[in-house]
Amino acid sequence: MTNDKNRVIIFDTTLRDGEQSPGCSMTLNEKLRVAEALEHLGVDVIEAGFAIASNGDFDAISQISQLLKNTSVCSLSRASFKDIDRAAEALKKAVRPRIHTFISTSPLHMEHKLQMTPEEVIGRIHDSVSYARNLCDDVEWSCEDGTRTEEDFLYRSIEVAIKAGATTINVPDTVGYTTPDEYEIMMRKIIENVPNSDKAIFSTHCHNDLGLAVANSIAAVQGGARQVECTINGIGERAGNAALEEIIMAFRTRQDALPYHTNIVTENITKTSRLVSSVTGLEVQHNKAIVGANAFAHESGIHQDGMLKNAETYEIMTPESVGLKKSELVMGKHSGRHAFKEKLKDLGYDLGDNEFMSAFTRFKDLADVKKTLYDDDIIAIVDEDRRDNEHMKLESWSFICDSWQPSSATFGLLVDGENLTVSSKGNGPVDASFKALRTLTDGEPHLELYQVHAVTRGTDAQAEVTVRLEENGKTVNGHGAHVDTLVASAKAYVNALNKLKVKRAKTAPEALTL
Numbered sequence: 001m002t003n004d005k006n007r008v009i010i011f012d013t014t015l016r017d018g019e020q021s022p023g024c025s026m027t028l029n030e031k032l033r034v035a036e037a038l039e040h041l042g043v044d045v046i047e048a049g050f051a052i053a054s055n056g057d058f059d060a061i062s063q064i065s066q067l068l069k070n071t072s073v074c075s076l077s078r079a080s081f082k083d084i085d086r087a088a089e090a091l092k093k094a095v096r097p098r099i100h101t102f103i104s105t106s107p108l109h110m111e112h113k114l115q116m117t118p119e120e121v122i123g124r125i126h127d128s129v130s131y132a133r134n135l136c137d138d139v140e141w142s143c144e145d146g147t148r149t150e151e152d153f154l155y156r157s158i159e160v161a162i163k164a165g166a167t168t169i170n171v172p173d174t175v176g177y178t179t180p181d182e183y184e185i186m187m188r189k190i191i192e193n194v195p196n197s198d199k200a201i202f203s204t205h206c207h208n209d210l211g212l213a214v215a216n217s218i219a220a221v222q223g224g225a226r227q228v229e230c231t232i233n234g235i236g237e238r239a240g241n242a243a244l245e246e247i248i249m250a251f252r253t254r255q256d257a258l259p260y261h262t263n264i265v266t267e268n269i270t271k272t273s274r275l276v277s278s279v280t281g282l283e284v285q286h287n288k289a290i291v292g293a294n295a296f297a298h299e300s301g302i303h304q305d306g307m308l309k310n311a312e313t314y315e316i317m318t319p320e321s322v323g324l325k326k327s328e329l330v331m332g333k334h335s336g337r338h339a340f341k342e343k344l345k346d347l348g349y350d351l352g353d354n355e356f357m358s359a360f361t362r363f364k365d366l367a368d369v370k371k372t373l374y375d376d377d378i379i380a381i382v383d384e385d386r387r388d389n390e391h392m393k394l395e396s397w398s399f400i401c402d403s404w405q406p407s408s409a410t411f412g413l414l415v416d417g418e419n420l421t422v423s424s425k426g427n428g429p430v431d432a433s434f435k436a437l438r439t440l441t442d443g444e445p446h447l448e449l450y451q452v453h454a455v456t457r458g459t460d461a462q463a464e465v466t467v468r469l470e471e472n473g474k475t476v477n478g479h480g481a482h483v484d485t486l487v488a489s490a491k492a493y494v495n496a497l498n499k500l501k502v503k504r505a506k507t508a509p510e511a512l513t514l
């Protein structure tokens with residue numbers, strides 16, 4: 001497939017080993033969409049399924065074979081003639097068909113699972129590989145549980161497979177048992193010791209039981225493997241397979257240490273990952289490398305400040321390189337002034353120093369009680385802050401609302417620089433609040449509208465309250481926002497009273513009474 005000594009073939013098994021993740025079965029149509037996306041991503045080989053497993057798998061392999069123009073399409077098969085026949089039949093229309101046949105070589109698997117002697121297994125390797133090779137020029141053979149196989153027997157098995165016509169030799173770490181050093185040495189020694197090893201491409205297939213799948217795959221490449229088997233988002237049996245996107249971005253980002261290259265169009269990684277996640281229903285964990293929601297998101301002030309000055313301070317690859325538009329500066333309790341200022345700029349605000357500091361203080365206070373701060377939360381903070389530069393300002397509050405006594409509300413206010421306390425009972429805490437606050441005015445405001453809505457999502461969302469007051473034909477709308485709906489309601493009422501005072505003053509300055 002390639003003569004370049006550092007070119008690594010990417011064999012994607014999302015549709016076969018990936019689909020072996022519990023609950024990840026895909027429909028025919030979904031498999032076709034994923035196969036097309038994988039071709040656009042630039043993978044070299046797509047393992048489309050296990051033809052003998054079911055009629056559905058057979059149809060998927062067969063239709064993917066017809067659909068794809070460039071990519072090799074592969075079917076898995078046991079070391080059995082009927083499996084291989086079924087695989088060959090499914091791949092009939094593929095431009096580049098590959099039959100992948102496997103058998104276990106570890107003592108544990110041979111004795112307990114296959115219940116075959118090592119000699120019987122050797123005979124099966126020869127028979128299955130040569131049978132497959134008669135049907136297809138491109139034959140891959142895997143020694144299942146290769147990393148727990150005795151060294152001499154492993155070499156002998158591989159020698160037999162190559163002699164029988166295997167063009168790719170895959171040495172799977174089926175149960176995710178090996179370590180990077182061990183696997184690299186194993187790969188190197190196989191290539192050095194097996195006769196005719198230059199006639200085949202060596203391949204790695206790692207599982208993630210110890211979280212080492214990607215590290216092991218890269219180590220195997222350093223040991224001489226030139227095919228990597230992997231899946232999108234690392235899905236696969238048990239803890240999954242090596243994640244394609246992590247291996248590829250390690251190669252791209254660390255060319256100095258890992259001078260390997262592939263055909264992958266990295267800019268297509270994010271959309272392929274999202275497609276696989278949506279068709280399998282398997283959500284990608286937020287802190288997953290490369291494709292997790294937080295992979296290019298920064299919340300801490302020091303990091304955000306660094307990012308704003310030079311993104312390379314905290315990002316070793318660009319979001320664009322994996323197909324994302326830009327990094328995200330997430331506003332939260334760890335954010336600092338630089339990021340807050342940038343966020344305000346994005347939202348169209350240009351605040352003076354005092355106004356900025358006041359909004360920042362409020363933002364920090366809100367972030368202490370609310371997990372996620374959305375843009376609307378920040379807009380509400382600034383608007384709220386602007387409202388507070390008013391003649392009457394709510395400073396403190398207390399509500400009683402239980403089943404043993406009438407509800408009551410008490411407020412501390414600053415009215416033109418003077419501290420005042422007002423209090424009232426009522427039919428529920430909102431009614432008590434409005435009655436208490438109404439004592440601050442000599443006028444007769446009439447409540448026309450009381451409306452509450454959540455600014456953002458979640459039970460800790462800020463409530464935004466609108467209060468409409470009418471007095472002598474003059475109507476004002478007051479607004480208030482707070483994580484506590486009762487406080488937001490009181491703020492809205494005070495804001496409406498402030499506006500009413502301005503309106504009264506405009507028409508009859510002498511009658512200004514509050």
Ligand SMILES: CC(=O)SCCNC(=O)CCNC(=O)[C@H](O)C(C)(C)COP(=O)(O)OP(=O)(O)OC[C@H]1O[C@@H](n2cnc3c(N)ncnc32)[C@H](O)[C@@H]1OP(=O)(O)O
Nearest residue numbers: 020050052053054078079080102103104113114144174237
């Ligand atoms: C490490 C891996 O990922 S291997 C791939 C695993 N994937 C799958 O198993 C998914 C698809 N599998 C299936 O649909 C089914 O298991 C089938 C169609 C392959 C076989 O189904 P069944 O005939 O009902 O057999 P079952 O799955 O119960 O048992 C597996 C049989 O295959 C044998 N077997 C397992 N691996 C191999 C092999 N590589 N070569 C030959 N025989 C094998 C087992 O010893 C067992 O044989 P037995 O029936 O003589 O005891």
Ligand SMILES: CC(C)C(=O)C(=O)O
Nearest residue numbers: 102142144145172174
């Ligand atoms: C069939 C083989 C390649 C496999 O998936 C494994 O050993 O993990």
Ligand SMILES: [Mg+2]
Nearest residue numbers: 017174205237
């Ligand atoms: Mg596997």
